[in-house]
Amino acid sequence: MDGPLLVLDRTAGTPIGVQLVEGVRRGILGGVLRPGDPVPSTRALAAELGVSRSAVVSAYEQLAGEGYLEMRQGAATRVAQLARDGAAHIVRDAAHPATSADRPSAPDPSAPDLSRVTPNGRSAAAPATFRGDSAGGAGAAAGEDAPAMPEAPAPRIDLRPGRPSTARLDARAWRAAWRRAAALEVSNDSPPRFGVPRLRAEISDHLRHARGVVCAADDIVVTAGTSEALSLIAATLRLRGGGPPTIAVEHPGYPSGRRVIEHRGVQTTAVPVDVDGISLEHLRRMPRPADAVMVTPSHQYPLGGRLPVAARLGLLDWARDADALVIEDDYDSEFRHLGPPLPALASLDDEGRVVLVGSFSKVLTPALRLGYLVLPANPGLREAIAELRDAEQCPVPGVAQEAAAALLASGAVRRHIAVTSRDYAHRRRLVQAALGELPGARLSGLDGGLHAVIEFDAAGTSDAVVTRLADASIAVAPLADYSAVPGDEREGIVFGYASPGDTLLAEALACIRESILDAHTAKR
Template sequence: MRLDHFVTLTNELSAIPSTKAARVADTVREMIRDGRLIAGDPLPSTRALAAELGVARGTVVTAYEQLDGEGYIETRHGRASRVAVSLVGEREPGHAEVRAPQEQRGASRVSLVPGLPRISAISTKEWRAAWRWAASRPLLDAFPDRLGEEALRVQIARQLGFSRGFAPAVGDVIVTTGTSDSISVLVEAMGAGCRVAVETPGYRSGQKAAVSAGATLVPIGVDDEGLLLDELVAGHRRARIDVVMVTPSHQYPLGGVMPLATRQRLLAWAAAEDVLVVEDDYDSEFRHTGAPLPALAAIDSAGVVAHIGSFSKMLNPQLRTGYLVTPPHGVVADRLRAVRDARGAAVAVPVQDAVARLLATGAVRRHIARMRRDYAHKRELVQRMLSGIRGVHVGALAGGLHAVVTWDGAANGAGSGPDLVTRLEAQGVEVAALEDYAVDGAHPAADGIVLGYGHVSATALGAALEVIVRELRGPGAP
């Protein structure tokens, strides 16, 4: 296991002022950079290295998890950890050039477009086991359940009870292909021409799905705490609003968290005015600061909330699997089930079986726990590198997989959001302009960009952030 490479590690660690786990990670990282370890080399087991260094095994586990998240090593359950084979370059005596996986594909391009989790990080063993189990299921001479396979709906209900504080009845859970499909089903259930209040800036794909299904959008502004409730109430007085779509746990994209008092006011108003509240709970599993507030559905005593989510952020968007939790009773719940029944089953049964297995075995919860640590490390990197630039503000970092960078145009040379996006693209860095998330001219977005950090290695992220920092500082800045 090449433990001989680590004979001098104890002395090296003592010279580095940091936590024990960080010292282990720093030293292994340096051994990769200077060529003592090369791509494909096996690493000692966490137990063996911990015994050699005289530290707790958990210390080495933490260090390996950080290095795995950065793209330096590859860890897989039941197999030896190895130096990532994607770390390639021209090696001179005593030196190895290290390039991150995203930097290999031709033109050293790094995509920081938001919306992607780190898909490849899930345990290969658990992923394959789930699909083998799904493939072993008996073939039935029957049509699939139009609401979704019961086994998956049971697991979704249990997961929500574990992670979001409410456990819906299995009959209230409908399997969809994701957030846009859920929104489309909701609008169809409410009737063509229904007026839907949406946040601006907000989730444009979901808003487009609502329009495609026949809704009329009513843009409502947001602040640091999410949806402006007073503006919503005033808009309803002018012309009735049938549905309000909100992202209360992590407003998309600005990141505001709706306070508990505002959540309670929203639910009381919606109950009094017979308005359906659609809660898009898109990345609540990844909270980086403070305890998460309860889901709206968890405090909904009047039955006015439809809760939607998907496995895109927590697992893999390629699964095209999500869920819609209807209000526990009433006409809206009946209409939603009728729409899904009329459309038929949305997700292939083997996919539902595999996702149900991943949930039932705890693989999803273990994956989420690993990713929380990985995303938290990258989030700290974003915050550290982009903080302190004159006139620049970094937001949306309380949770999730993206950050929003805004600036005062008079304070630096960044220019407009689209201008910065264009300049970054020319240097191989892809981000999104904040103004692309605005719904109408009445609520213009600030100059800014939205960048995703979940799916890239920390090394590639750091290189991209260096380019962004230079552009934000402007010409001639130090």
């Protein structure tokens, strides 16, 4: 690329980083920079403009998150292929931090002009209805989260929850981790029953940094995702004897988790949630205390509340009085967008009653099928888990465990969380700008994580919206599918915003908005 990319106005009140983003964005939308064109390296552009490299890196990362640039490890950063004009217009408007009410209708005149840039050289899908259970707890795989629909064509834009973005995954570190695992001596035995020691140590270190949970490697049990973790816990309750065990679950809550528990022959009983999470009042009023309770305290799934510290301590008091376990599903806790993180229940437990369940499916990819349990100081529970693993063995291949350990040790996971957190926070702003104020609808669930919820006032709105979106080949999940009580379903939809690029997301958000407005008009 010949000539200066843009000219910065250091006398303007607009921050340099904003000028960089606005200038490159306007050049792309104006056709000065075309799809496939390389942009200068961050080092070269920073030197040319006399700004810090970190400012250029941040600008490029934001533009990549918005879908304007394609950044690949070891390759030049290039202009992305934008979606159709309508979607690009929405991305342009929603990319600003201003609210939908005060977004500017014209470009900021203080932003730099890209007129001095000189580049080098130069469907509609078949209707389908996407229904059924959708994504659930801490990093459960997409196959266990999303409904199995072999008869339906793949949606053009898949907004079903539980699907993270893998676009920014460090491919070089990923391949290096698998090469390292493959280079190890081939074992002639199954992996250790609780998992490969090196991976357990790395998970322990990861939890200390990411969640403030101090645990030893010996406290970790490697699992094949959240489903296998919950299956193990349910099976240990069966070993206790003394009648059929019961696990209290959130209503609405994680449907795949309920199915796994019930498949193990353990009963579930529904406890309603309020704005913060599970209702302790209803839990305490149960005629017969449950043997365990499964909660998502950091980001209630799907409604998004988070349990205050006082309620967390109250839940531990209930567990002590009821002699029960607390299953803490640490669902997408790595991604907080609003408010400081709260301590994990496991970090508050001093009586050995909290079992922490987590995975790397939301952090990295569901394809890894890698999760973990953090066992409390409870000898009976440890012995029961060991007995089960002696019979069933660890289902995660040893080479996959070694690769995951290498990836964690390299720091790539921590870096990936940092960069995707910024991407998800940006996409959250796109959701708020497009859907924040709609008649007869309430947007929630956005304090953290990878999904949002829209609840409707009028009966029948969910079916109308889901069907309209399916006709456009856009998949979302009905909120009714999360009900733990038949006949007590809520009107609403649940959708993820992490996986699609910004231009596709903007197109889908525009269609969601139009569908809700049309449904509201029809109900009047």
